[in-house]
Every structure is written in structure tokens, then in C-alpha cells.
Amino acid sequence: MKRNALLVGGFVVAALVLIVAGLITLGGSDLFAKRQKAIVYFQGSVRGLYVGAPVSFRGVKIGEVQSIGVEVDPKSLVTLIPVGMTLGSDTLKMGDEKGGSFRNLPDLVQRGLRAKLIIQSVVTGQTGIDLDFKPDTPVVLLGRGATESPEIPAMRDRLDALLDQVSELPLADVVKEVRQTLSSLDATLKVTQQTVALSGKEIGATAAQARQTLAVGAKALQDVQAQANATLASVAQLSEASRNVVLQTQPEIQLTLQSARDAAQAAQQAMGNVAELSAVGSPLRADAELAVRDLSLAARSLRSFADQLERQPNTILFGKKAP
Structure with a gap:
């Protein structure tokens, strides 16, 4: 019995030690x-x-x-x-x-x-x-x-303070305004899409017209280039013909110029002779002055006779009366 009691006591003590150790460990x-x-x-x-x-x-x-x-x-x-x-x-x-x-x-x-x-x-x-x-x-x-x-x-x-602040916000009004804004944006986007579609069509038509215009312009430029080439060729031919004509007529022109020079010299010589004849003291000039005076006297006589006839027409029949 004593031995069993010692064993039981030993187990109890060991259990208590384990419990204390577990508590200390945990x-x-x-x-x-x-x-x-x-x-x-x-x-x-x-x-x-x-x-x-x-x-x-x-x-x-x-x-x-x-x-x-x-x-x-x-x-x-x-x-x-x-x-x-x-x-x-x-x-x-x-x-x-x-x-x-x-x-x-x-x-x-x-x-x-x-x-x-x-x-x-x-x-x-x-x-x-x-x-x-x-x-x-x-x-x-x-x-x-x-x-x-x-x-x-x-x-x-x-976080709680933030939630309180959020709860005080007029979220309903904000959501309503956001919805209205989204509706406006939706309408604007639709109008924009329609405008872009129409603009795309107009741009396509404009591009086609531009391509057609460019084609016409290119053809016109080709025609102008061809005409310019032909004109340049004609000008080149005309220049060549003019050069040939000048070469052919150059001797005749030189003869004509020589004749003109001779005529000018002859005219100059004649003018010199006229100047010598009309110089002061020359016989020709004296004779010319005398003839001019005679003609002047004859003219005065004729004028006087005309005046007499105008006053007395019968003078031609009966003669001039004695004074």
C-alpha cells in the first residue's frame, strides 16, 4: 500500500510539475x-x-x-x-x-x-x-x-471620421448631378459622332473633288508643257531663219548703207554750194536782191492800178484823167 501511495504521489507531483512547466512555457x-x-x-x-x-x-x-x-x-x-x-x-x-x-x-x-x-x-x-x-x-x-x-x-x-464626413455629404444630389452630366455627355458624344460621320463623308467628297481637280490640273500642265515645247521649237526655227535672212541680206544692206553715205555727202556738198552762193557780196545774191526789188515795184504799180480801176472803172476805156 505504501508503495502504491508513493507511486500515486509521485505521479501527482510530476503532473503538477508538468502543469507549472506548461504554464511557464505558454x-x-x-x-x-x-x-x-x-x-x-x-x-x-x-x-x-x-x-x-x-x-x-x-x-x-x-x-x-x-x-x-x-x-x-x-x-x-x-x-x-x-x-x-x-x-x-x-x-x-x-x-x-x-x-x-x-x-x-x-x-x-x-x-x-x-x-x-x-x-x-x-x-x-x-x-x-x-x-x-x-x-x-x-x-x-x-x-x-x-x-x-x-x-x-x-x-x-x-476611417470613422472619414465615414462621418462622407455621411454628411449630399451624395444624392451629387449622384443626380453626375447622372445629368453623364446624360449630357452621352448626348454630346452622339452629336459628335454624327458630326464626325458627316464630316467624314464631306471630307471624302472633297478629297475626290481634289483628286479630280489635281488630275485635270496635271493634264493641263502636260498640255501647256507640250505647247511650250512647240513654241520653243518655233522660236528656235524663227531664230535660225532670221539669222539666215540676215546673212543673206547683209551684202545688200551694206550696199544700201554705202549709197546712203554717198547721198548724204552729195547733199552736204550742195548745201555748202548754196551757202557760198547766198553769202554777202556774192554776184548771185546781188542779182537776186535786184530782182526782188523790181518785183516789189511792179507789185506796187499793179496795186495802184487796181485801186484806180476800183474807184473809176471807165478808166480802162477813157484813160486816166489829168489832174
Whole structure:
């Protein structure tokens, strides 16, 4: 019996040792870390948060969620979700003390300690709580000292704030305006397509006319080129004929020019003779002047006789009366 009792006692002691070793292995030194309770009040949804969810400080786990509840004000129907946490880990070091907890938590809250929900996995949708110092945010305590655990103010996630801003936007009006704009764009595109189609036809017709005009112009240019070639050939023939005529008539022209020179010399000689005859003191000029005087006297006599006949026509019958 004693031997059996010793065996049973040995098994019990071994089992206890294994249990303690398992706890130490699984729990690590967190079993001996100093822990502190805290609470956070959330106003919005805590979907994905569960008991045992990690509580971290800038991504480093320092605790876990112990409880999740719901508090509703019967008058205002304002709903709060208190989340209880335990803080403390061997990774947490406050000053020179390692493996401790947040000392003087209310003072840290006044200096900017805040809590917010974070997503652990997009696939599973599980969330956790992350702590950080945000001294630029106000201290808003919702529990008002209802529990003995110190309260850490909850900080709204940027996504929640963005969703609130989006919910305040006049999305219905925006969608309506977008639909109207799309309708206008659709109509404009249809008109543009019709215009492009008509323009394509007109451009095709214009291109055909242009090609026809270019063909006519090319033919006209060919005709002009042919006429120009013929004209140039005629001009060349005329130039050749003119050169031949000039060569053939050159002797006759030279004879004519020689005759003209001789005639000019003879005329010049005759003019010289006339000048010599009409010079002052020459006999011919004296005879000419005498003849001119005689003619002048004869003319005066005839004029006097004519005047007499005009006054006395019978003079021709009876003669001139004596004075």
C-alpha cells in the first residue's frame, strides 16, 4: 500500500510539475509581470473585437482585452461600449523598472495616452486595441468614474471620421448631378459622332473633288508643257531663219548703207554750194536782191492800178484823167 501511495504521489507531483512547466512555457514571464486594469469606452461599433484580443502600444503587445459590455442610457439612448483591459508585460518598461505596468495611469492620460481600435486582419476582420501618446487631442472621459479601473480616452479612428464626413455629404444630389452630366455627355458624344460621320463623308467628297481637280490640273500642265515645247521649237526655227535672212541680206544692206553715205555727202556738198552762193557780196545774191526789188515795184504799180480801176472803172476805156 505504501508503495502504491508513493507511486500515486509521485505521479501527482510530476503532473503538477508538468502543469507549472506548461504554464511557464505558454505564458512566459507574463505570468509574473505586474498587471494593471484599465477601461476604454467606445461610442461606435467595436465589430471584430473579442475577449482575449491583444492590447498593444505602437504595435507591441502589452496586454489583452478582458471584457466587453454595453451600457445604454434609458433617457437619451446614448450607447457606450466599455472594454476592460489588463496591461502589463515583460516588454513594458517604465523608467528603470522592467516587466511592469503603466504607473500612475491617470497622469499618463492627462499627458496624452489614448486608445483606438485597429484592424488585425482584413481577411478575418478581427480588431484589437492600440495605445499611443497623442498630446494634441482633448481628454474626453465618458465613464465619469463609474468603475474603479482608470479610464483611457478613446480616440476615433481616421476611417470613422472619414465615414462621418462622407455621411454628411449630399451624395444624392451629387449622384443626380453626375447622372445629368453623364446624360449630357452621352448626348454630346452622339452629336459628335454624327458630326464626325458627316464630316467624314464631306471630307471624302472633297478629297475626290481634289483628286479630280489635281488630275485635270496635271493634264493641263502636260498640255501647256507640250505647247511650250512647240513654241520653243518655233522660236528656235524663227531664230535660225532670221539669222539666215540676215546673212543673206547683209551684202545688200551694206550696199544700201554705202549709197546712203554717198547721198548724204552729195547733199552736204550742195548745201555748202548754196551757202557760198547766198553769202554777202556774192554776184548771185546781188542779182537776186535786184530782182526782188523790181518785183516789189511792179507789185506796187499793179496795186495802184487796181485801186484806180476800183474807184473809176471807165478808166480802162477813157484813160486816166489829168489832174
